[in-house]
Structure formats: C-alpha cells, structure tokens
Amino acid sequence: MTTKGYELTEAEWEIIQVVWAHEPCAAPTVQEELEDRRQWTYSTVKTLMDRMVAKGLLTTERIRNLILYRSAVTQKQARKGEVARMLTRAFGGALTPMMQFLLESHTLSDAELAGLESMIRKKRRRERGRGE
Amino acid sequence: MTTKGYELTEAEWEIIQVVWAHEPCAAPTVQEELEDRRQWTYSTVKTLMDRMVAKGLLTTERIRNLILYRSAVTQKQARKGEVARMLTRAFGGALTPMMQFLLESHTLSDAELAGLESMIRKKRRRERGRGE
DNA sequence: TTGCGATCTTTACAGTTGTAGAGTAGTCTC
DNA sequence: GAGACTACTCTACAACTGTAAAGATCGCAA
Incomplete structure (x- = not known):
C-alpha cells in the first residue's frame, strides 16, 4: 500500500510533467513542449524517455510507426517519493x-x-x- | 542572504550529519561512527569526505599527521537546499x-x-x- | 521511384556517485 | 632500528545521468 518510493531525477521530473499533461504522447511532442525550458535535442529527450521506460516510470505502445508514451507513476506517487527522500535525508524522517x-x-x-x-x-x- | 542552494547526495548527508555532531573530527572517527548504518570502509569514507572538501561542503585543517574536518555548511543551509530541491521539482516551487x-x-x-x-x-x- | 521529412535506433562520451584496493608514511613499542 | 599500527594518498571502476551525433526507416509527394 505504501506505493513504493519512486525517485526521479531532475530531467525525469521535467519529462514526466509533460507526459502527465499530454498523455498519451510521442517523444517529439515532449521535446517541443520542453524546448523553452531546456534546450534538449530530440535525441536527448528520446534517450531519457527510453531509460524511463526501462525503469518503469513510463510505458510505451507502438502504433504503426509511432511510439506513444504513458506515465506509469502518478503525480501523487512521484511527489510522495520526493517528499520522502527529502524527509529522511534532511529531517531523519x-x-x-x-x-x-x-x-x-x-x-x-x-x-x-x-x-x-x-x-x-x-x-x-x-x-x-x-x-x- | 539567500544562502545559496546546497544539494547534498545521500552519502554526503550521512557524512555531514556525523561531522556536525563531532566537529572537528577526523575521517576515521566518521567511519567508525557510520559503521552500523553503512558498511563503508575507511577508504570509502575518506574519498567521500575529500570530495566534499573539493565541493566546499567541508573544510580541513592539518595538525601534524592528522587531518581534521569541519562542516562548511550549516544544517540549516543543507536543509534549506534539500527542501528547495524538492519544492521546485515536485511542486513547481x-x-x-x-x-x-x-x-x-x-x-x-x-x-x-x-x-x-x-x-x-x-x-x-x-x-x-x-x-x- | 525517388527523394524528403519525420521518427526511431544505436552508440558514445564526459561528469557524478558509490565503492574500495593497494601502496606510502609517520609513530610507537620492544 | 624493525615491525606493527594508524592514517593518508593515489588510482580504479562500474552505475547512473545529462547530452547528443550519426545512421536507419518508413510513408508521402512529386
């Protein structure tokens, strides 16, 4: 029940945020959406997203030649993980x-x-x- | 005044916590103190601590053949950094x-x-x- | 059918983090 | 003064993170 603690990196937060907002969405979409905040190339975003799939943070579905991504963790879960990390590290929990x-x-x-x-x-x- | 944002890693938190409690202290002391929580060898602890010095998280003073470490950031500063990190990542600040x-x-x-x-x-x- | 644009795949590389072995040097003891 | 301790220095290495170039593919328009 304790929705196991997910810990996202900085870049992962950036990306999953966009995924939550546009789910399901393709990598190019995410890249465009982030263009202003981070100057990441398509390559960078795609690599990051694929690693997130490997980690179980996102899931994919291939439709013809397009790959759609969905989040595998909710915002609530991610937030909980982040708060927990901070709490244990800095305040002994x-x-x-x-x-x-x-x-x-x-x-x-x-x-x-x-x-x-x-x-x-x-x-x-x-x-x-x-x-x- | 905004006491710039320090971000410590997991291991760094573990170590600085001990330093705060025993300041000024030598590396072997820290290692012994952490022996139960983490099974780190002296080497590991020392490496970690020296990196922290390089990053400006700790300072050293050499007395004869002993090196004494002191914290260069207060608990308050470190906590503030941790909270800030969590806040911006997970709650848009x-x-x-x-x-x-x-x-x-x-x-x-x-x-x-x-x-x-x-x-x-x-x-x-x-x-x-x-x-x- | 041929090239073009959009998308995906593969590979790479540098920096950080956790982890530690091996070797060196000063000090204390017999 | 030789060995035993103790603490330090140097070097390494794998995993993870940020970053991206180069190449392969596929569908479409001319």
Missing part, C-alpha cells in the same frame, strides 16, 4: 520538525499562514468526525 | 500546495496536527506583532 523548519525559514504572508491554519483545522475536524 | 499534499497524504495524529496548528498561530501572532 520526522514530519513535524520539517514543518517547523518551513515555517521558520520561509517567508509566508499572513494570508498563506491563515490558509494553512484553516487547512489544518479542517483536517482535524474531518479526522475527529470519523473517530480517532 | 509553491509551498502551500506542498503543505496541503503533506496534510493529505501523511497520517498525522491529532496531537501532531494540534502542534502544527499552534505553531502556525504562534508564528502569526509574532508576525503581526512586528507589523506586516
């Missing part, structure tokens, strides 16, 4: 100290803080609602 | 959605939630106190 750190070291407007507060309160109400 | 994700996807006890809530409230009071 403990969430609360991390939150504390964020609050201390990032400049949040009062509006943002208020948003968070209400988010938490809502969550607590919900939790309490279903016991526990 | 936006903090609030990240917080939201954490609240949704991690199971926090009511006590933890309460802790967070009060942390935020305290922060808001403080901020309001000094205007802004």
Whole structure:
C-alpha cells in the first residue's frame, strides 16, 4: 500500500510533467513542449524517455510507426517519493520538525499562514468526525 | 542572504550529519561512527569526505599527521537546499500546495496536527506583532 | 521511384556517485 | 632500528545521468 518510493531525477521530473499533461504522447511532442525550458535535442529527450521506460516510470505502445508514451507513476506517487527522500535525508524522517523548519525559514504572508491554519483545522475536524 | 542552494547526495548527508555532531573530527572517527548504518570502509569514507572538501561542503585543517574536518555548511543551509530541491521539482516551487499534499497524504495524529496548528498561530501572532 | 521529412535506433562520451584496493608514511613499542 | 599500527594518498571502476551525433526507416509527394 505504501506505493513504493519512486525517485526521479531532475530531467525525469521535467519529462514526466509533460507526459502527465499530454498523455498519451510521442517523444517529439515532449521535446517541443520542453524546448523553452531546456534546450534538449530530440535525441536527448528520446534517450531519457527510453531509460524511463526501462525503469518503469513510463510505458510505451507502438502504433504503426509511432511510439506513444504513458506515465506509469502518478503525480501523487512521484511527489510522495520526493517528499520522502527529502524527509529522511534532511529531517531523519520526522514530519513535524520539517514543518517547523518551513515555517521558520520561509517567508509566508499572513494570508498563506491563515490558509494553512484553516487547512489544518479542517483536517482535524474531518479526522475527529470519523473517530480517532 | 539567500544562502545559496546546497544539494547534498545521500552519502554526503550521512557524512555531514556525523561531522556536525563531532566537529572537528577526523575521517576515521566518521567511519567508525557510520559503521552500523553503512558498511563503508575507511577508504570509502575518506574519498567521500575529500570530495566534499573539493565541493566546499567541508573544510580541513592539518595538525601534524592528522587531518581534521569541519562542516562548511550549516544544517540549516543543507536543509534549506534539500527542501528547495524538492519544492521546485515536485511542486513547481509553491509551498502551500506542498503543505496541503503533506496534510493529505501523511497520517498525522491529532496531537501532531494540534502542534502544527499552534505553531502556525504562534508564528502569526509574532508576525503581526512586528507589523506586516 | 525517388527523394524528403519525420521518427526511431544505436552508440558514445564526459561528469557524478558509490565503492574500495593497494601502496606510502609517520609513530610507537620492544 | 624493525615491525606493527594508524592514517593518508593515489588510482580504479562500474552505475547512473545529462547530452547528443550519426545512421536507419518508413510513408508521402512529386
């Protein structure tokens, strides 16, 4: 259930982001879509994508002479992996100290803080609602 | 002021953690300290540490025939880098959605939630106190 | 049928990361 | 002063990551 921890590299994040948005899509599409952010040639993108298939991050389906890619991990899974990595490395896996750190070291407007507060309160109400 | 973004690798985190705790310390100390967690030989640890010096993550001072290492980045800086990396990769750099994700996807006890809530409230009071 | 454009395949290469063996040098002890 | 320790230096190597050129293919238009 713990949706095993996927760890994507920088380039992989860049690519899977586009795939999520255009799924199913071909390599040239991804390359064009990323053209502004990274100056990657078609070759580069294609190589990266094929490696991601090998790793189980994407899947392919060949239709005639075109290869369509789909994501094999959801955004949620990928995010979870990223957060977990950061948490274990930098905070010994403990969430609360991390939150504390964020609050201390990032400049949040009062509006943002208020948003968070209400988010938490809502969550607590919900939790309490279903016991526990 | 934005304490430039340091990005440490897994192994580097492991090592700098020990250095922070024993600073200033010699390579063999670090190796011994990590013996249980990672089965790294002295060679491995030393190589890693020297690379960290080259990268500016640690500094050295030679005393007679012993080399003492010190951290060149604080825990706060390292944490900040790690959080920033995760934020940009997985959340387009936006903090609030990240917080939201954490609240949704991690199971926090009511006590933890309460802790967070009060942390935020305290922060808001403080901020309001000094205007802004 | 012939060349052209779009796409895919193969191969490569440099830099980083994890891992460590082998050899060298200073120090302590008998 | 010779061996045993301890710590250091040098070198290596495989996997992974970013990056891409060169060549092979296939369908279409002239």
